[in-house]
Amino acid sequence: MNRLNFYLLSLLLCLPPSFLAAQGSRKQASAGNERDDSVIYHTVERGQTIYSIAALYKVSENDIYRLNPSSRNNIREGETLKIPRNGTSNASGRTADGASVQHTIRSGETLFSLSRNYGVTPDEITAANPGLDAGTFYVGKTIRIPAPSAAPATASTGETYTIKKNETIYGLCRRFETDNETLLRVNPQLKSGLRAGMVIKVPPKKAGAAPSTPTTPVSGPTNEFDIEAMRAYRNEVNRIDVARVALLLPFLTSDKKNVPRFVEYYEGFLMAIDSLRRTGTSIDLSVYDLGDGTQKTEEVLRTDEVNAADLIIGGVTDEQIELIADYASRKGVKYVIPLSSKLEKLTSGNSFIFQVNAPKAYIAPIAAVRAASLLANYNAVFVSIGDKDEETDFVRALKAEMTKKGIPNREVGYNSRTFMNDLTGLLSTSKPNVIIPTSSSEGALAKLRPTLRALLQGKSNYRLTLFGYPEWQTYTNYTRDFSAFNTYIYAPFFAISRSASVRRFTSRYKSFYQKSMHQTYPRYAMLGFDTGMYFIGALQKHGANFEENIRQMKYNSLQMGLYYNERMSNWGGFMNQNIYIVHYNKDNTVTRE
Structure with missing residues (x-):
């Protein structure tokens, strides 16, 4: 995500509704003004299918067909579909237990107006939607609104300040070294907008907030917004000196057929570690056996090494993956699902997941x-x-x-x-x-x-x-x-056996382990190598928040192409979108693009 996109998203807070409504015409939802709050209105985007939309909202395909009978035949880009809400919800769409709700952006709405309507802060909305930026905030787009948090009482410093012309919420946050949540809590009248001449209470400084700016009034849109004031948790690149990686696989399991594959994946992964270390990358690798069931998984997730990890890779069964995914979400750590091609509904709702094997649909x-x-x-x-x-x-x-x-x-x-x-x-x-x-x-x-x-x-x-x-x-x-x-x-994967890189890897593997790879599709050693090179390389180059640069990350794989263009939803994780076109030429050569 580049700086311009963050700047534009910040700008959404202060634009008048009429301006945003005009911008919304870029992608207008086709539904009429009458809205049924018992459903979500989803605008179909290019490449989406009923399958992927059902995964996005955690409903069945039949649920969508029931509300949209014509979708059984085909759906078109720009078309609006009705999606049933999960669980019992009230008129605002909030579930009865106060959990998050999905909201479809309507004409005239801004990030600030949504925060006011739902009783949450703009920061809380953007935190719940890591994929939200100026390019994904438009009419018809669905975002997640988090449940309101309990607001602790906040005292002001006793000082007051008079708003100057052209000042904004984010300019004030920077001036007073605080965040907008604290500023609005001390000055609830600001939820209705800023006006020159208003007198506000100066909020207390907040640890870790952006440093104050010079006292010269901010005068133009080029300088008046600070990216860090809005998306510090996401825009800040957390450089790491040592990549701490946890690899979790069921080596000692009753699934005897697949044990050699898991071992081979691990062997290829170790070859990636060796290659990266040769380039100067410092890596602290912890490897754990998950066994059968979930007992060992629960134990592993309590270890100091996993708790310190920057990246977790592994899990095979649905139950193991769900446990690790929940842990990753709670701890805020990146999690790679390397083998399973299922659980797309899990990936669509967890912003920390990267799924390597995408479902065929x-x-x-x-x-x-x-x-x-x-x-x-x-x-x-x-x-x-x-x-x-x-x-x-x-x-x-x-x-x-x-x-x-x-x-x-x-x-x-x-x-x-x-x-x-x-x-x-x-x-x-x-x-x-x-x-x-x-x-x-x-x-x-x-x-x-x-x-x-x-x-x-x-x-x-x-x-x-x-x-x-x-x-x-x-x-x-x-x-x-x-x-x-x-x-x-x-x-999605293809190894050109006659290529120099594959021949070199095959030779190295045999030299390392005194054996040949199993003839499976995919080759698990190459899969382990590709995932290790891509994700640990991303940590080393871009830091803990490497997903901010994911569209620019290029890796020439041995076998498994890895391409993560966008999240499955504004609040979801990443599904591998790589597709190779393989050509069997008439001269008996094979090429891959």
């Missing part, structure tokens, strides 16, 4: 955007297979993207007796054709291969390309076919 629309861009000049033919591995989310998203971009696309059902004629009837001789089976199964490839081979060997005028799925990298018997068919697949 979450990455489907991201992959569809990449695929549609790649295939912009193709004639697309979808082949409906109808087996158990249908890729419904991806196919639906890709068709929508292609239609939006004007890419011709049609579908044919697979029939072994008529498939050759059915397919050629849809192929183009004037532009390249891409064949996209609707299933990721090996059986689907077995059905397509004879026909595609026959078309190639018959020297037809058709230019053919095949497009497929992450699972295809495991179908090693088809590698030569993939090259022959000029195949592309999308995949």
Whole structure:
């Protein structure tokens, strides 16, 4: 997050409602003025699916379908959906137990007006929404409003001060070395706005507040806001001398099948530690066995080493992950979930989580955007297979993207007796054709291969390309076919075995451990290496609050791409959004972009 965005978010507090309402037109919610407080109004953003929206609000997909029947077919960017509120809520949307509430920003609202309406401070709202900035505060966006905290009595210093022209709440906080919560508590009349000539009580100084400014009145928007006065907890880069990392995995477990994978992940992680130390990074690594169940997890979370950690990585079962995630949230420590591709609802509501393996339904629309861009000049033919591995989310998203971009696309059902004629009837001789089976199964490839081979060997005028799925990298018997068919697949992870970096890692691994890696997908040693290099490297370079620079963090992975562009929600954590497009070239080489 750059300084300009923080400045703009601070500016939201002092802009008149009419100005913000005008800015809100950038993304207007399509709902009418009549609002039902028993639901949340969500504006669909690019790439979102019913699956990801349900995860965001911790409801089921059927809950959304019930209130929005047309969403079963498709949803569009900018569309407004009704989302049921979780739990019993009052007219303001606050749950009966006083917990946080989700609020959809309406035209004319500002951060300051919301704080006043809900009885909380702007700082409390921004603390509850780490992803909130000027770019994400707009009409139709949903944010989390925390429960009001008990307000302790605060005495003034006995001094008074007369407000000067152009002064602001944040300029006053800086002048008096306090925070806006204390300033407003001592001077509740300021909740209605500032006016030149007002006489206020000078609040007591607060430890850790921004230092005072010169007594010259602040005169212009360039200087009148102090970033630290609003988002000190987030904008401040906490440099660390030693990266304290806790790795928690179930090494001694009854899950004998996966123990070698956990061990291999650990071995790759240690290789990352070794590589980073060679660059001068100081690392204090603590490794713990979680065993079966949650008893050991609870014990580990009470150890001094984990309590001192800057970063926690690990957990395998849902129960272990939920315990660690709750601990990370309470302690304010970054937590990486390296293996599980579930629990997206947990990640969507916990701002300290980084999930490495994204659920397939979450990455489907991201992959569809990449695929549609790649295939912009193709004639697309979808082949409906109808087996158990249908890729419904991806196919639906890709068709929508292609239609939006004007890419011709049609579908044919697979029939072994008529498939050759059915397919050629849809192929183009004037532009390249891409064949996209609707299933990721090996059986689907077995059905397509004879026909595609026959078309190639018959020297037809058709230019053919095949497009497929992450699972295809495991179908090693088809590698030569993939090259022959000029195949592309999308995949969140892919290791190019012939690349210099993979060959070097493979050699180092064998030298380190006197054995070869298990032939799994993904390779767990490479997964451990990639996560260690990325996250510990982030700690070393950007400090404990490395997420502020996450969009600028580049890492050329061995296998698992790591790309965290934005939080799942303003109050949530980060889901890995990396998608590789892998190309099996006709010369039998493989490239990854």
